[in-house]
Amino acid sequence: MAYSKNDKVLKEAASRLKSLGIRPLSHRVAVYGHLMHVNNHPSVEEIYSELKQSIPTLSKTTVYNVLDHLCEHHAVRKIVIEGREARYDAMTHDHIHFKCNTCNLIYDIEQPKVPQLNLPAGYEVTTTQVYIEGLCPHCAKHMH
Ligand SMILES: [Zn+2]
Ligand SMILES: [Zn+2]
Numbered sequence: 001m002a003y004s005k006n007d008k009v010l011k012e013a014a015s016r017l018k019s020l021g022i023r024p025l026s027h028r029v030a031v032y033g034h035l036m037h038v039n040n041h042p043s044v045e046e047i048y049s050e051l052k053q054s055i056p057t058l059s060k061t062t063v064y065n066v067l068d069h070l071c072e073h074h075a076v077r078k079i080v081i082e083g084r085e086a087r088y089d090a091m092t093h094d095h096i097h098f099k100c101n102t103c104n105l106i107y108d109i110e111q112p113k114v115p116q117l118n119l120p121a122g123y124e125v126t127t128t129q130v131y132i133e134g135l136c137p138h139c140a141k142h143m144h
Contacts, residue, residue: 100136
């Protein structure tokens with residue numbers, strides 16, 4: 001198959017899915033492996049158009065269903081940036097998203113502790129998504 005060059009990624013994707021208690025069906029492995037590999041927070045559209053080149057039988061509905069399933073089982077996180085279409089992230093621990101306004105890439109920023117807010121009593125936080133916009137180091141270098 002055209003996918004053989006990614007064998008290592010797919011094998012790792014399958015074993016991670018298994019360890020999360022998810023049956024490693026071929027479409028799940030393909031979508032999850034792709035997310036692990038690209039790590040650029042793609043939308044459903046981007047995932048679909050990338051994968052259908054090597055998996056012609058794939059439909060967009062299948063990609064949606066697989067992503068829903070992976071989100072439900074905490075293998076993938078759905079992030080919504082600027083209220084636009086959802087994007088997907090194989091990094092499921094709390095981290096910060098930094099979007100560069102020049103190159104439009106979304107960077108993962110690891111922080112030992114995601115900033116805490118002083119919420120009124122009674123609110124319990126389950127997930128924190130921090131989103132920052134600005135200029136990435138690469139673009140900043142070309143600006144100054
Ligand atoms: Zn940039
Ligand atoms: Zn991320």
